[in-house]
Amino acid sequence: MNGDWLLRGRDGRLSVYLPTDDAVLCRAERAPGGTWTPVSKVGGEQKLRPSLAIGQGGDSYAHLVSWRPTTAGESGLVHSTHFRPRLAALDWNPIGHPDKKGPLTGMPAVAVDARGRAHVFVRNGGGGVSMVAQKEKGGWDPWRDLKGRDVQDELAAVTGESGRVELFAAVSGGVLHWRQEEPGAQPVLDEAIEAPVRAGTLYALATSAESTTLFYTDESGDLCAWRPGAKPVALLPSAGPGPVSAVRCELDGYDCTLLAQRSASGRVAFAAYPTEQESAGAWWAESGPSLPSDAGVSLAVDEDDRVVAATSSPSTGRLLLTRRKDEPGLALEAWREV
Template sequence: MRRRSAGPVGAPRQVGPGAVERGRETPGSAHGDWLTLGRDGRLSLYVPTDGGLVRWTETAVGGPEWSGPHFVAVAGLTHLTVTQGADTYVHFLGRRERERADGALGVDIVHAIQYQTGLAFTEWRSLGNPHRDREQGRELGRPVGAVAADGTVHVFVPNAHGGLSLRRESPTGKWRAWEDLRGSGIDEPPATVALAAGRLEVCAAAASGIFVWRQTAPGGDFDGPQGFALRPTPGTVTALETGPDRATFFWTDADGGAAAWRAGDWPAALGGSPARQPYASLRTAVDGYDCVVLAHRDRDGSVVLGMGGTENEGGGFWWYGLGEPCQGVPALARDGRGRVVMALVGPDGAPKVARQEDGAGLTLARWQTLGH
């Protein structure tokens, strides 16, 4: 994929105290990978706020100091999703509402990119709306994204018909027309996963169970949707590559507690308290073992951390209540030194981070509140 020019449009600017909490249109955290590791080994995190988003960036590999907050303007943003490709470029997808010249409310999907850690964004480009009818267009859901191994960006959004719409780049970097992937009863954003071999898979919960779309080959069309009579709680599905060209989907089961599922198998119960939003997920080594780490906000509003062997659900999954209140969905990443880092947005709108301590197991050090 060709690299686009990153001009000065969308450049962050420093903001003063209190800018994160005032009049927020999208409270809590962003959707997706809102804690990212750049090519230079520094972490960045992104939080939606009134009129756009704010960013913090580590000043050195491994921290602990952060610069920010830096404000990036995008008027009318109602939902923000962050996704990152293997090339480390960070992509921002938003659902935007604006008053049109005739006074009617218009909805479109917007996209911007940050190519390098801590530097300017590209301009916010409108990707339009898959619906020509304005009333149907206002029913468009939250966009989610996935970046294929070759850097091709894919944008998925629940549409007014209860199905899934897709807009993606062509190999030349130009955007193709909206595609209808069909489906029914989808009212929450799906979970997407970009597999290392180049394919994408998508899973969405619906009233009838789940739908799964699989790309036939890298850059190819999507098969499906294939329906499965499973019972995830809508809005809780997360996807993670756990084997060569193989995804595991995690969700809160209708009976309560987390579950893991791979195509061709039965869901495996992971226990724990139920989540109402997607799980943050990370695959990493702990004490030399290949592990999956999950995190979510429980019903009491506090963050919970879980860990177990990758594709070894029968070996047990361990959950730990961290006692830290948060808004929205926490985020997980590895820092430039390979340590697990969790980020969350506190009740006051301020982000906090905690890093893995040295030694055996997965223990997080004290929470660090980032400056306003």
């Protein structure tokens, strides 16, 4: 998966999206903080490739993108919108291929601008990045080549507090950054830095009115934070091999960024620090049971402004959840299966 898969909907209910070998499944709270629905299939009976990218707009609608098989040896991208967790999502709608046709080229990424338009990014057959965006009154613009080369598979797309869409991509020995210069414009390559980035570890978060922060693990094993226009900062040693999940939340009256990652021991590790103040330092604290190696973690804030963390493992099918307790610090409730 690419993107946050634990989301709070417009009605305050939490939902999760779980890809399988040929479908995307969804579960949702029946009421905020309540019990959860059984698994349901997203987008009808369309068969999918095992891939899923998720983005959410300011209207809280979820935008889902996956690959589907087309002809022998070829695939195409499809998109669905899920307006509310307890409603059925729209059927999968074909949105094409970055090279017009061909095989699967990489994991897509999705960001949703201030007007609710999904922007879908994916590596193309030439090793660069291509994008397709929704029109404001329905339909999709033509595919656009954003250039770049030797782009690694997973991209990190994010919408800043300004409502403008940004994209980060790892390349050999560095990171590329695209951004919209104005709402609705085609993102342009804005900056490139040299950085020894481990593939598959990018995560982007809007951290202020002016900035987004990219988190990644470097080849030495440090978790780094980078805001375009500045230099990357090593925040703390990575807890484990995969990407982090991050969310902004209020902790004891402070605007903080909370990070979560499956640790090398298999448990979920958490670290928090004042947003954009990496110099304050951060430390991991592990929580919950040991999880399988394929388990992922995602973070959200519920309608009571409490942090929620979820883990899901494709090999076991188990969905585990915890919430912050109503007390100072980052004390969490016991993990429970839902």
